[in-house]
Amino acid sequence: MGPAPTVHAESVDFVMLYIVAISVVLLIGITVTMIYFVFKYNRKKGHEPVDIHGNVLLEVVWIVIPTLLVLSMFYFGYTSFRELRDKPDNPFIVKVTARMWQFTFEYANGKKTDTLYVPLNAPVDLEMKSVDVNHCLYIPAFRIKEDIIYGQTNHLYFNAKQTGDYDIACAEYCGLNHSAMYTKVKVLLDNDFTKWYGGNWQPVKNGSASN
Numbered sequence: 001m002g003p004a005p006t007v008h009a010e011s012v013d014f015v016m017l018y019i020v021a022i023s024v025v026l027l028i029g030i031t032v033t034m035i036y037f038v039f040k041y042n043r044k045k046g047h048e049p050v051d052i053h054g055n056v057l058l059e060v061v062w063i064v065i066p067t068l069l070v071l072s073m074f075y076f077g078y079t080s081f082r083e084l085r086d087k088p089d090n091p092f093i094v095k096v097t098a099r100m101w102q103f104t105f106e107y108a109n110g111k112k113t114d115t116l117y118v119p120l121n122a123p124v125d126l127e128m129k130s131v132d133v134n135h136c137l138y139i140p141a142f143r144i145k146e147d148i149i150y151g152q153t154n155h156l157y158f159n160a161k162q163t164g165d166y167d168i169a170c171a172e173y174c175g176l177n178h179s180a181m182y183t184k185v186k187v188l189l190d191n192d193f194t195k196w197y198g199g200n201w202q203p204v205k206n207g208s209a210s211n
């Protein structure tokens, strides 16, 4: 995948790299030790096996270090997940309707499109519903994906940091033309978006927001 066009994508990539880096270091460390021991304690050299009973330092080390590593992976994964699930303040709301086999996007001013248009640097809230079966809205470049369950409204939040066109795919098998259920999200500069939208799109700030 290319460079991260949202803040959330950056943290997903960081967690991914962090876990892969730790895994690679452990893999190399374990493999090298194993090979070293195979040669060092080769039977031909006449080593006699000896039982070792208890080594507090060793036991503490192999319990504490993996525990800290796993907890740190969980911590980074969880904070990134929270960031994705927390509803942003004053989001730009787009109503998404999924059907076999297309997505429709409806904006506050009544405008409807097949392609999703969003302004740059604005929190977006996709209010997603299905009129038939289960679908799933997936934006690989943003590293986000959420099921659209019939009879239920699910939300997906993002804040794009880079203009451009990004693929949207349905990621839940939904029938014959599921594989063709693709569209795009177009991230526009504020001015271009206002022009396209045909007026002010800024969500009305609610009283509870402090800024």
Ligand SMILES: [Cu+2]
Residues within 6 Å of the ligand: 098, 099, 100, 101, 134, 135, 136, 170, 171, 172, 173, 174, 178, 181
């Ligand atoms: Cu679908």
